[in-house]
Each structure stands twice: as structure tokens, then as C-alpha cells.
Amino acid sequence: MIENVPLGAIFIIGALFVPFLKGKIKSSYILFLPVLAFITLLNMPDGTHWVFGFLDYNLILVRVDKLSRLFGYIFIIWAFLALLYSIHLKDKVQQTAALIYSGSALGIVFSGDLFSLYIFWEVLAISSTMLIWARRGRESIRAGFRYLLVHAVGGLSLLAGIVIYVAETGSPEFGYIGLSGVASYLIFLGFCLNTAVIPLHFWVPDAYPEATVEGAIFLSVFTTKTGVYVLARTFPGTELLAWLGAIMTAFPIFYAVISNDIRRVLAYSLLNQVGFMVCGIGLGTALAINGAVSHAFCNILFEGLLFMATGAVLYMTGKSNCTDLGGLYKTMPITCGLCLIGALSIGGFPLFSGFISESMTITASAKESLPIMWFILQFSAVGVLHHASIKIPFFTFFSEDSGIRTEEPPFNMLLAMSIAAFLSIFIGIYPDVLYRILPYPVDYEPYTLDHVIGKLQLLFFGVLAFCLLIFSGYYPPEKRTINLDMDWLLYRKPVQYGLPALQFIFGGIASIMGRIFTESAPRVLANFVSNPRPKTDRLLSPMGVSVLTAIAFISILSAVFFLL
Numbered sequence: 001m002i003e004n005v006p007l008g009a010i011f012i013i014g015a016l017f018v019p020f021l022k023g024k025i026k027s028s029y030i031l032f033l034p035v036l037a038f039i040t041l042l043n044m045p046d047g048t049h050w051v052f053g054f055l056d057y058n059l060i061l062v063r064v065d066k067l068s069r070l071f072g073y074i075f076i077i078w079a080f081l082a083l084l085y086s087i088h089l090k091d092k093v094q095q096t097a098a099l100i101y102s103g104s105a106l107g108i109v110f111s112g113d114l115f116s117l118y119i120f121w122e123v124l125a126i127s128s129t130m131l132i133w134a135r136r137g138r139e140s141i142r143a144g145f146r147y148l149l150v151h152a153v154g155g156l157s158l159l160a161g162i163v164i165y166v167a168e169t170g171s172p173e174f175g176y177i178g179l180s181g182v183a184s185y186l187i188f189l190g191f192c193l194n195t196a197v198i199p200l201h202f203w204v205p206d207a208y209p210e211a212t213v214e215g216a217i218f219l220s221v222f223t224t225k226t227g228v229y230v231l232a233r234t235f236p237g238t239e240l241l242a243w244l245g246a247i248m249t250a251f252p253i254f255y256a257v258i259s260n261d262i263r264r265v266l267a268y269s270l271l272n273q274v275g276f277m278v279c280g281i282g283l284g285t286a287l288a289i290n291g292a293v294s295h296a297f298c299n300i301l302f303e304g305l306l307f308m309a310t311g312a313v314l315y316m317t318g319k320s321n322c323t324d325l326g327g328l329y330k331t332m333p334i335t336c337g338l339c340l341i342g343a344l345s346i347g348g349f350p351l352f353s354g355f356i357s358e359s360m361t362i363t364a365s366a367k368e369s370l371p372i373m374w375f376i377l378q379f380s381a382v383g384v385l386h387h388a389s390i391k392i393p394f395f396t397f398f399s400e401d402s403g404i405r406t407e408e409p410p411f412n413m414l415l416a417m418s419i420a421a422f423l424s425i426f427i428g429i430y431p432d433v434l435y436r437i438l439p440y441p442v443d444y445e446p447y448t449l450d451h452v453i454g455k456l457q458l459l460f461f462g463v464l465a466f467c468l469l470i471f472s473g474y475y476p477p478e479k480r481t482i483n484l485d486m487d488w489l490l491y492r493k494p495v496q497y498g499l500p501a502l503q504f505i506f507g508g509i510a511s512i513m514g515r516i517f518t519e520s521a522p523r524v525l526a527n528f529v530s531n532p533r534p535k536t537d538r539l540l541s542p543m544g545v546s547v548l549t550a551i552a553f554i555s556i557l558s559a560v561f562f563l564l
Contacts (some may be wrong), residue, residue, distance in 0.1 A: 004049050006061045007110060008120060009074060010037045011079070011103025013098045027087045030095060034080035037106070048112055059427055060112025067293065068438045071109045071229050073437070074297045075102065077220050077423075078304060085308055085416035086214035098218050099129035106221040109229055113143040113172040114162045117226055117230070121194075125151035131215030132207055136272050143210035148201045150193065158190030177234040188235060189348060195227025196271055197241075198248045205267040206257070209320070216263060219343040220270060220307040221300050228277045228296050239285025245279030246365075248272070249380035256387035258320045262310045262396055266303070269346065272380060273299045279377065282362040283368060286440035291360025293432055298353035298427060302345035306392065306489040307422040309339035311407040312417070313396055319404070322391075327401030334408055336397045345428065347389030348381055349459060353424045356431035356446045359455070378458070385462040424556070442478050443531045 014033045020296060021029055050061035064072075079102040089095055104127060107120030120262075127146065132144035165183035166172045177184050193200045208219050235241060250271050256268035273295070280292030312335050314320045329336040345352040348359070358381060365374045397493065427434050435442040 004044075005040055006107070007037045007040060007049055007076070007104075008103040008107030010040065011106065012123075013097045015099035015103065017097055018096045018099065019092050024380075024543060026070055026092075026095075030083050030087065030099070031080065032057075033099065034076050034083065036101075038073075038076045040515060041069065041076065047308065051112075051265075051504075054115070057115070057166070058113065058523055060173075060174075061107075061116055062110045063112030063174070064110065065221055066437065067229070067232065068109050070293055070297065070437050070439070072106060074300050075106055075109065075222065075225075079303070080216045081416045081420055082214070082221075083418075085217055085311075085413050087505065088410050089214060092133065094134040094215060095211060096129045097134065098215070101127040101131065101222060102233055102496040105226050108226045111174055114174050115172050116167065117174050118155075118159060118162055120464075122155055124223065124226065125155060128219060131213045131218060134215055135210060137210070138208040140471070143207045147203055147207040154190045154193035154310075157186050157193070158371075161186030161188075161190060174233065176236070179238055179240070179253065181237065183395060188238075191227055191234065192228050192244075193227075194223055194273060195278060196224050197227075198242050198251055198271075198275075199249070201252070201271050202270055205259075205264050208527075209261050209263040210269045211317045216308050216311060217304060218303055220266070220407070224270065224274050225296055225300060228274060228292065231278065232281045232289060233294060236281055236289060238282050240282065242279050242282025242370075242373065245275045245277070246281050246376045248278060250275075250376050250383065253380060253383035256389070260323055262322060262325070262392055263307070263314070263321050265312060265322075265387055265392060266306055269306075269384060270303055272384050273346070274427050275380070276358055276361050276377070277372070278528070280364060283357060283361070283364050285368065287444060288361055288364035288369065288443055290435075290440050291362075294360060294438055295354075295357035297434060298345070298424070301356070301420050301427075302342045302353060302424045305342035305424065306346065306388065306415045307416055308413065308420065309335055310392065310396065314414050315413070317404050318407045322374060322395035322399075324325060325396045325402055325404070326399035327397070329397040330401075330403065331406050332397070332408055334414055334517055335417070336393065337399065338414075338417040338421045339393050341395050343389040343393050343423060345424040347385045350447070350452050350453060352428040355455065356434070359446055359451065361442055381434050382462045383460050385459060386454045390466050391465065391469030428475075445454045451503060 004437055014029075018026065018030065021406055044062070046064045046383055048063050052061070079287040082102075083095075083098065086095070086098070101124065104120045108117055108124065111117040111120060128150045129144050129151075131139055133146055134140075152446040161183045162172070163528045165177070166185060168181070168183060177187060179188060195205045204224070208216055211219055227309070231241065232323060234323050252268035252271040252275075256265045256272070258263045259268060277292040277296050277299075282288075308322065313325065313332070317325070318334070319327075341352070345354045362374065362377045362381065414514040431446060435444075468496055
């Protein structure tokens, strides 16, 4: 029966046939896979499917409920749009990796046990790395290795937490865990790293701008949003998450304003938006959880649309720095218009999808009587206007003419962007379409007079502030610079300078030990065997006994240390 097929398997197994197909057959086949997955999900009843016995546990490959179904819908929709956007590619490696990446994200969403989740988790990390390496440049290769190493650390933390958790509870069920012990903290750390929760966010602006044009479209969605999903499943109502999420909404704004690469600006914008989701999960109320997952749904569409628009600019011009662009509205008017729709959506303008989702989390913080958190979220909601709603379209399309004359991207790119733009407007006008599939019943009306007027006031004052800063010359100028984030402090520079130092230290120790065991020790042993009496007398002296006792004591301590 079609409703019993694991959705992730449709993509992952389907990806294996891509290298053997060509031309229109390959393109049609690739687009057919998400359509088949969507039809499968529509016909799949709630409950558990594909349950297997493994040792003393049950592995559940498919667990369908409201939360997994909502993420399944948007992941499949975005997989279709991203595949349509990149259908002109002749790079089969990239298309295969993209399908496996999409399938592993769906595998995580529908996993019912922690062991199955972990398997898909690792496949997600490896396949997403391929989309960075596929650019085949020096910086992309290095960024891909850093990305893979960071996620390897997260995966090891997750695995250790799962092993300890299952040993303690006797169950691998993928459900609510909460922060209550070593296992939960290890799992929490692994999930937070994939979600890019501050201060573990550094891999997003480091790796995403180095991916291929098409690869960044996939990366902008699946890794961080699967992190949002697993946190919503396992750690709702965790106060620490609420405050980390609130800080996460504000912190990236300052980096986004001073970044020059438009895709790096969007990477920081992505962190800002995920912060709203993480904060909602941490608050844990029905309204907050609904706000978090609905914002994830909407953000995938409008943030992805912005990545598509900037990717189209990079694809047609070969440039992605604000200092190299400008005036493109003349030759790329359709792309410009679609980019503006994404910008208005992420800014939370009424009648666009961001307005009906972002405000739910802000309202939830107010209802929980958290004025500081509410203020941070309001500040961040206006701050995103500067770097995503204004900066990206302004410096890309409307600032001083760069002299670049190009044309619109291929039709498939424009079609994918147009569908994402349409859905962003449609959901903004008819929010009940989304509200009906949220995990909890929705008692929230976004289009009240107070809310609309209050939001418009904030937005218009934000636009006014941007204009005043630009015309007065106080807006931070675009410069060809590299902004140092926490990755430079945590592993880039420490590894760069630490590895040679460690190599020198341990190389010296190895050299000394080599001389002892290959030269000195054999010579001493040979002398002892040839004439043992004098040596034995020395060993039996008070000094000799003391030395032997010290060596034995140190050896025992070393053995105990390594055993522990």
C-alpha cells in the first residue's frame, strides 16, 4: 500500500537511480519523487508504521502525528521547489546528494525511536556536506571539512546521550526527554548544535555562503529546521531554550548589518529567524509551540525565496558581495520583484506569511509575563527589517549602479521562486489554511486592528531609521572585510596554531621514547644479561629499591587513569 512507504526511503532509494538517467527523463523523474512522497503523506494515517524488532527494542521508521505531518508537508513542498529550481543542473552528484539530504530530513521527522533518528541524523550531515564540496573551490572544500567536523562532534554527543538514555530508561522512544541528567544534556547539546543555537551557531555563516547556488537552497531549510523539530519533540517548555532563543533573535542582527556577502547576510538572518522558533519551543505553551512550528513552516518559504533570489543573482553575475552589485532591477526586474516579496514576508508586513507566524511567539512571551523577553523579540522583529527586508534588495538591486548588465535566470528558477512567493502571500492572507494543521487548536487572531497598526508603526519607523542612516552617512558602509565570529575563537585559530605546537610536543616525546626503547633500553638489557651480578647489587641498594617503587607507583596510577 502506498501509505505504508517511508517517505525518506522514497528520496534516498530514488536518488540511487539518478546517475543512470539523462535529459528530460532525469528531470521528470527527480520532480516525480517529491510528488509521490506528498501523495503518500496525504494517504498515510496517523500512528506508527514500519516497526521492527532490534535486540530488545522496537525501531519505528514511521510515526505520524500532527507535528511530524506538518514538517513533512513543508519539507516535501520545499524539496519539490528546490529540485525545480536546480533542475537545469547537469551535476548528478549534487542532485543525488540533494535527494539523499531531503530524504534523511524526512527520515528524522518521521522516526519514532532514537536509534532510527540517529542513523538519519548522520546521513543528513554527510549528504549536506556534499552540497558544500560540490562547489569545488578551495574555500568551499575547507568550509565543508569544518562543517563536517562540527557535525561529527554533535553526532558523537547525540550518540553518547542516546546510549546512556536508553540504558537508564530501557526505552529508545523518541519523545519528550527534558533536561534531567547527563544523557539529556548530551542529547540536548547534539540537537542544539544542529539547530545552530547560540553559541553553537558559527557553522551556518561559515559554510552556507560557500555552498553551490543550488546547494544553499537545500541547506537553508533542512538542517536547522530538523533541529527545530527535534527540540519541539524532546525539550518543549525548557526555560534555557527560551532565553537562548531570545538572544539568538538579536545577536545575528549586528553581524548581518556589517556583512558584505549577501548569502552570509541571509545566513545570519536565518539564525535570527530560528531564534524565534527556539524561543517558542522553550516557552512551551500551546500558543508558543504553534508559533514556533508555524514560523518554521512560513520561514522555509520566504527565507528560501530570498536564498533563491540571491542565488539567481550569483548564478547570473558570478558575484555575491554588496560592494559588487547594484542597479540590477533594470535587467532582472522579475527576480527583483520576487525578492521583494520574500523581504516583505520576513519583515512581517501584514498580508505576508511572516506577519501571521512570528507574532504568535511574541504574543506568547507577553502572556507569560516576560517583559524583557518580549522587548528582545520586538527589537529583533524590527531589526530583521534592516538586514533582510531592506539591505538585501537595496544593495543588490537598487543601490549605485554597478554597471553589470545581465538577464533573468532560467525559467525553472523563476517558476520555483514564483511558487514560493505565491505561497508566502497566500498564507499571509488566509492564515487559517496553516492554522488548521498546527499541533494545538489555535485561539489567535493576527488581523486585529491593534496588532496591524502596531506592527505597521514599528515597520515604518524602522524604514525611516534606515533612510536617515543612509542619507546621513551613518549607516555602516559596505566593505570587503571578513567578520570574525566565534568559530575563529573556538577552533579556527586554536587549531591553526595549536596543531603545530602539539605536533612539536608529542613529536619530541615520540622521538625521545623511540630512542629509549629502540637504542638505550636494548643496550642496557644486553649489558645486564651479559653481566647481571653488579646490576643486581645496584637494584637491591636503597636507591635502587626507591626508584623501582616510584616507577611501579607511577605505572599503577597511569593504568587507573586510563581505565577511568
